[in-house]
Every structure is written in structure tokens, then in C-alpha cells.
Amino acid sequence: MGPTAAGKTDAAIALADSFDVELISVDSALVYRGLCIGAAQPDYPHHLIDIRDPADVYTAANFVEDTLSCIADARSRGRRAVLVGGTMMYYRSLIEGLSDMPASDPAIRAEIEAEASRAGWPEMHRELVAVDPDTASSLHPNHSQRISRALEIFRQTGTPMSHWQRAGSQERRAAICVALAPSDRATLHARIEARFDLMLKSGFVEEVKALFERGDLHADLPAIRAVGYRQIWSHLSGECSLEDARDKGIAATRQLAKRQITWLRGWSGLHWINSEAKDGQEQVKNCLRNYLEAPLS
CATH class of the missing domain: 1.10.20.140 (Histone, subunit A)
Known part of the structure; x- marks a missing residue:
């Protein structure tokens, strides 16, 4: 777990290489095909990436069902799964359970x-x-x-x-929860800005333009409301300049990080690790070592 741009993916990949585990993405943008650059899609294999069209609505209930299936499949191959990402509602729904609310009308x-x-x-x-x-x-x-x-x-x-x-609360599912975040918020803000600028240089506008030109997508869809995407979409719609979209995208990403950190501070039993520590990835491994090295029951 952790705020955006904190280094979660790199730590998870290092963990997967060391313990031969399978990674499951916990990211409400990465589930959609075509959301790659702006969602910082990793090159390393993850479950639950590119599984839905951007015109679809993917819910927390969908995530729980898909994740439990991925975990069961991994265990059938004799492997454990590690979840990585920053969509806190998905984590809560998986661990604390979903209420039996009525289907959408x-x-x-x-x-x-x-x-x-x-x-x-x-x-x-x-x-x-x-x-x-x-x-x-x-x-x-x-x-x-x-x-x-x-x-x-x-x-x-x-x-x-x-x-x-x-x-609708149910008994919590057992989980070892590790949060990766820098101790200094200014460091995180700088990383967010640098990453957003790198996305723009890497073709983020062109990526959103391809979605924009499909003709069947609109600004109220969850995929298009993803942070960064909705700001570039506004620029392509003629509502703001690219410079303004950049500034708004960075501000929105910082606000997202703030909400993620606030959510994590209320999470009980969380292991906090400073993502700027030189041995941060080793600390993550040590937190999970006993679990990952234990025989599957």
C-alpha cells in the first residue's frame, strides 16, 4: 500500500524476484485497457491489468471477486500472491468485506x-x-x-x-499490510511533479487523444475520471490549455496522495516503511519474509 509515486511497484517487483510470488494490481485505472502511460503501467507481469474496456464500469465488488480468483489460481500453482497499488477502497472491500447493497439501477x-x-x-x-x-x-x-x-x-x-x-460488515480477512511512503511530504510532491512531466514527455497526451477520438467515451466514465486523464481530457475538449492541464493534473495527483495517506493513517496494524530509506525494499522483504517463506497450507 501507499500513496501514488511512493515506489510501491519497484518494491513489489523486488519482492517478487526474491520470493517467486505473483503480483496483483490494486489500481482502479490500470484495470482499463489503453490507460498505460498516465497510470504508470509496470512492465513486470501483474494480475488485473488491462482487463476491462474504458467504456466499462469496474466496481470494488468486481475487484474482490477477481482478486480472490487470482489468489486461488496462484495457490493452485504452489505460489503466493502479493497485492500492490493505491486504490484504498479496493483493499478495504477485500479485507473488511462488502455490504449486501442493492444492484445498480x-x-x-x-x-x-x-x-x-x-x-x-x-x-x-x-x-x-x-x-x-x-x-x-x-x-x-x-x-x-x-x-x-x-x-x-x-x-x-x-x-x-x-x-x-x-x-454488512463481515469478519476481516487476514492480511499483512505494509505501507510505503516518504517521511517528507515535500519529497513526495516533487516526485509527483517529476513523474507527471515524464508522462507528458512519454506521450501521455497522445494516449488520452486515442481514447478521446474513439467517440464512445465521455468524461463521466470512471476510466476517464482517473487522475491525470480527466485533466488531459479537459484540454482536448478545449476547456483549458495544456499548461493548465499539467498544473491541474499535478495538483490532483497531490490531492490523491494526501487522501491515500489520510486513509492509511486510520488503518490498524499497518507496517510503515520510509520509501526514501536506502534499505526500504529490504525492510519490505523482512516484513513479509516469514509469511512468504512458510509452506502453503
Whole structure:
């Protein structure tokens, strides 16, 4: 686990090379085909990368189902799996379980999206505050996907999403959780900026342009709302200059990192490792060594 640009992938690859484990990506952008440069897709093999079209919606429930299948497959080959990535909702859903909430209703979802197109997502967020303040307090006013889902559940059932989540809690799945992050936030901010600029030099705009020119994608899809992608999409839509898109993309990535760190600070039993430490990767290996070297039961 860890914030974006903290070095999680490099540490996981070093772990896989040392212990012959299989890696499972925990990244809500990397599941989509065509999201490579802007999602920092690794060259090393990972499960759950490039498994969905960008026009699809991939949920936390999909992730849990796919991950449990990957873990079972790895064990059938006599290997363990290590999860790596920064989509904290996926981790929580896997470890703490999913509540038995109703399936999505396309008609209600379309109704909410139509209202949002007229009033804006901050106004929809204010509506959510009135009916489900617990969920609303954890969401940014422009986090359209999760605001939409929370309102959809309330309109379907009359029960707030937060109540469903509490009622559906299950026994936690056992997991050894390691967080990799720099001790100095300024260091992380500098890494984020440098990585974003490298993405631009590597063809990030051209990558988003290929998605933009497909004609069947739009800015409200989860794939296009991914950090960095939505800012470049806005530039291609004529809403801002490339320079502004760059600045907004870097700012959005820093905000994402801040949310990830805040989430991790509330995670119990977490092993924190300074990603800037010279022996950081060795510390990761030592945290997991006993588990990875033990015989499969």
C-alpha cells in the first residue's frame, strides 16, 4: 500500500524476484485497457491489468471477486500472491468485506447524472449531505461516481449507504499490510511533479487523444475520471490549455496522495516503511519474509 509515486511497484517487483510470488494490481485505472502511460503501467507481469474496456464500469465488488480468483489460481500453482497499488477502497472491500447493497439501477443512475449535468456535482453532494452525512463527509464534492452511487442507493431503498455498509460488515480477512511512503511530504510532491512531466514527455497526451477520438467515451466514465486523464481530457475538449492541464493534473495527483495517506493513517496494524530509506525494499522483504517463506497450507 501507499500513496501514488511512493515506489510501491519497484518494491513489489523486488519482492517478487526474491520470493517467486505473483503480483496483483490494486489500481482502479490500470484495470482499463489503453490507460498505460498516465497510470504508470509496470512492465513486470501483474494480475488485473488491462482487463476491462474504458467504456466499462469496474466496481470494488468486481475487484474482490477477481482478486480472490487470482489468489486461488496462484495457490493452485504452489505460489503466493502479493497485492500492490493505491486504490484504498479496493483493499478495504477485500479485507473488511462488502455490504449486501442493492444492484445498480440504470434508470435512477441516469436520472442522477442528468440532474448533475444541470446543477453540478457539488450541488448533488449537498443533497447527499442532507440524506447521508456520514458518506458525504468522506467524499470530495466533485467525486461524481461515488456521490452518484450513494444517492442511487438512498433513492432505491430509503436507507443511507453508510447504514448498509455498517450492517454488512463481515469478519476481516487476514492480511499483512505494509505501507510505503516518504517521511517528507515535500519529497513526495516533487516526485509527483517529476513523474507527471515524464508522462507528458512519454506521450501521455497522445494516449488520452486515442481514447478521446474513439467517440464512445465521455468524461463521466470512471476510466476517464482517473487522475491525470480527466485533466488531459479537459484540454482536448478545449476547456483549458495544456499548461493548465499539467498544473491541474499535478495538483490532483497531490490531492490523491494526501487522501491515500489520510486513509492509511486510520488503518490498524499497518507496517510503515520510509520509501526514501536506502534499505526500504529490504525492510519490505523482512516484513513479509516469514509469511512468504512458510509452506502453503
